[in-house]
Amino acid sequence: MQHTLEPLLRTQKFFAGLDPDHLSLIAGCASTVVFPTDGFLFREGDPANTFFLIRKGKVALEIAAAGRGAGALVIQTLGEGEVAGFSWLIEPHHWEFDGRAIERVLAVKMDGTCLRGKCEDDPRLGYELMRRFAGLTATRLQATRLQLLDVYGHAHDR
Numbered sequence: 001m002q003h004t005l006e007p008l009l010r011t012q013k014f015f016a017g018l019d020p021d022h023l024s025l026i027a028g029c030a031s032t033v034v035f036p037t038d039g040f041l042f043r044e045g046d047p048a049n050t051f052f053l054i055r056k057g058k059v060a061l062e063i064a065a066a067g068r069g070a071g072a073l074v075i076q077t078l079g080e081g082e083v084a085g086f087s088w089l090i091e092p093h094h095w096e097f098d099g100r101a102i103e104r105v106l107a108v109k110m111d112g113t114c115l116r117g118k119c120e121d122d123p124r125l126g127y128e129l130m131r132r133f134a135g136l137t138a139t140r141l142q143a144t145r146l147q148l149l150d151v152y153g154h155a156h157d158r
Helices: 006-010 020-027 112-121 123-152
Strands: 030-035 040-042 050-056 059-064 072-078 098-101 105-111
Touching: 006 020, 020 112, 020 123, 072 123, 105 112, 112 123
Parallel strands: none
Antiparallel strands: 030 105, 040 098, 050 105, 059 072, 059 098
16 A cells, blocks of 8 residues: 555645645655754755645744844744745755754655656646745745844844
């Protein structure tokens, strides 16, 4: 009997309304992973060939921030049902942020290289994933903008 993550993916908001055949293709690129607290799902600048659907736990999306000492600037915190990572889809396929588990994380790891190949073979799947990840990207950019306004917009108050 072959184990598939398709039933789990079917229950996730990010994949809601996806054609069942496409969901089956996506599930073929999926595996489960666990990250300990303070473990990194990905590091800024590294090759990006995956994305993660968070099942349990929390992930901080961080960037190194000049003038903040050794600490990183948390752009957004992601939790259950959210997706971490869009760089697998956008050339040059390098991570734009660090993704750090701020508590133990159970996730579905999606193989982006596998998915890019399936998108090349099925442009409808490619369009559907691009549409979903474009919305995700816009949300992350807005969160980054608001975080930077909060951090640097009050520089004159110090």
